[in-house]
Amino acid sequence: MSPGWLFLLVLLIAAAGYVLGRSRALSATGGSLRTMHSLPGAYGWNVAMAVLIPSLLILAVWTLVAPAVLGRLVTPMMAGQEGNLSLLMSDVRRVADGLLLLGEDPASITTEGLRDRLAEAGVALGQDVSNATLAAAARYDVLGAWSHWLLTILVLSVALGAAALAVRRTTPTLRARNEVERGIRGLLIAAALVAIATTVGIVLALIFNTIKFFQIYPASEFFFGTTWTPSFGGGSELGILPLVWGTLYISTIALFVAVPLGLLSAVYLSEYASSRVRAWAKPMLEVLAGIPSIVYGLFALLTVGPALMLVFGDGGLGWMQGGTAVITAGLVMGIMLIPFVSSLSDDIINAVPQAMRDGSLGLGATRSETIRQVVLPAALPGIMGAVLLAASRAIGETMIVVLGAGAAARLSLNPFEAMTTITAKIVSQLTGDQDFSSPEALVAFALAMSLFVVTLCLNIVALWIVRRYREQYE
Template sequence: MPATWIFLIVLALAAIGYVLGRSRALASASGDSRNLHSLPSYYGSHVALYAAVPSLLLFGLWLIVQPVMIEHHVQKLIPETSYTSQGELNLLMSDVHRIANGLDYAVRNGTLGAQAARDLSTETSDIRAVLANSGVALGSDVSAPTLVAAKEYRALSVTGDSYRAIAVLALALAGLAFAVIKTNRDFRARNAVERVILSLLILAASLAILTTVGIVLSLVFNTIEFFKLYPAMDFFFGTTWSPSFGGGSQLGILPLFWGTFYISLIALAVAVPIGLFAAIYTSEYASPRIRGLAKPMLEILAGIPTIVYGLFALLTVGPSLMAVFGPGTGLGWMQGGTAVMTAGLVMGVMLIPFVSSLSDDIINSVPQSLRDGSLGLGATKSETIKQVVLPAALPGIVGAILLAASRAIGETMIVVLGAGAAARLSMNPFEAMTTVTAKIVSQLTGDADFASPEALVAFALGMTLFVITLCLNIFALWIVRKYREQYE
């Protein structure tokens, strides 16, 4: 049974349980809700939760565990002589998935019978031609071990899906029956429902924390594997970035870190003044009508996808800078449209709503009594803003700037399209450079062999970037908390 149908059936059982629980509670109270411990809706919600929550948790866990177990079992069917690295094994497993899905598609379309799909053999049939007749294209011929693995993968998936449907629906029915039997006029349904809701909230918070821990651990373990293959000193202090999957790679992070820092610095030089001045205007000078128009217009920039910003940098900003600083102008500072300045300017535009929105909220949070006191002492509006409002809001503004810096450091698409791919140490902002995030993408693009330092270096780069942005965020929060107390 498809997963969608299982989910819908569980929801339908929960809805039925709600009606049954509510009606049973009212029946036990002779139709008078005043005789119930809780409101009738709590009795219905109690049954619905018992029918839906345990079964959906099992359903979600099954969806995660089943593919992992099948993958692990099927990999054992592929002879070790068929591959020499984890990357080649991953490619073989991709072929297994493609063949298994192709057989499923052929059976569903009726071009291949279920028994014929199980009896397929590379000795009697051209598997590639059979699947091509069903509209499934394969890039290479199918070997016997790959076909066996694909058929086993398909059989285990069908069996697992059947057991999943039985287990989930049985648990939903059991939960529904248990809750309905337990329902009566004296049952404390409200307390039970609130306990279940609290447990779900704790589970949601735990999943968020565990996800973060999992991400960090995956980075840490792969970074350790990288440093077993490549010297840490050469990585952190090397001035040359020249990866080569054939060997002899130089993987120094300094050129990448310099490009990241340089582009982020230009972006902040654009975003901070414009965003801060915009925040001062909208919070202190603009009328409510103008503020209601200007603030949403500024925040529209935050909703533009970064790939659009990257295209804007590539097609508009880069050629415009070339027209001013290119070889044809006599200056010759800029040899191509992709440069640090191109990416920095566009990234700065992207960060303007980030800085302005946060700064506007922070400035508005300054107590009005401080403004009134300054104006009452004879200060002008501009003097009040400069000498009272901005100093009071400064910790929050600095925190917003540091958070914007973290956002700039982690940007990828604008850099890929606007800054180029050259890893170099240069002070010229009109030269092409690259960043840490751009190289993480390039090192993991294609059929990367995760046993090689050239692929594992992406995790070391990611871990370094994570530590830098984490430190910036912690520093921003420390500044906000330390200096905010002076004005509370």
């Protein structure tokens, strides 16, 4: 049974347990709620949670761990095969997925004629797929079938056993409400731990692969090299400085566009706009935040780039050789960041007490003087935090850079030239089937780790500024 159907079956057992638990509590008291410790629904939820928590936990862990275990069991069959082991195992899993389309008994599958049967089922196999790979895939399919059966038996046994035990424990004196509350608290803690564990897993994956990269490529050449010319045939120069420069250059232009426009729009919406204007202007401005970055990238490629070429290209000033340039990506990225700066700044400005405005106006200051000398200084820490968070968003942008700035890694002050960023090169280095034992592929993890450290530092600085200079009002 597939995990999806098994999940639905567990939900049905939990629903039946809820009904049985609630009915047993009511029948034991003759329908009188006064002699029950908890409400009837709590008894039902106590049974349902007793079914769901262990069953779904086993299902999740098994689904995550089973592919790795099956891979280890099949790996010895690939001994002596040429090529990277991870790529070979990828072929094994792909062929094993194709075997499921045949609908045959896994135990009866042999390598004889298997290639032809897979081709008839619509599974295309390359000539490099050896008979050993086919045999390993057949073995993988057999083990996968056994894994599904064992998982089904284990999960259903646990679900039915937990339901029977919980229904048997259901009595009017059972503190069902307390047990349900403890279960919910445990689920909330587990959700928080999943988020923390995910972050830790990402960081550890970056660290281990970055260490592996620096074991085969000098760290000094990576951090201080001024040339980026990866070559999978050997002789690569992987200096990060051109990528860092392109990232900072494009992000700086984006902030020069986003910060003034976003801050001025926030001041207008919070201090000058009527409630009627604000009701439609603020949602329209925040629509920009919901547009996918790929759409902004297409806008840069098809609209902004050609428009800049009319002014700065060969038909105008002659400064620009193509539509893909730093200025193109910076302008479009700045437009994308306007809602981040505007929305956060608007909320921060509105948090300034009205009494401060009234006091300034009462002393004879104009509205503009009140905004400049009272409101903005009071909101400045929060505004700085919003700007730094927008900078972190700009540094991590990819699609606008790929489509709007080009792919050239260079150190130049000319904003009308094509450049690239760290994120764009991470994508290009990991595109296609790569050998993760080569520095040209592993460099993507070093780039990602460098970008992670930079954005983490910016977020820490933003939080420190907000907490250090935040004003507390009564």
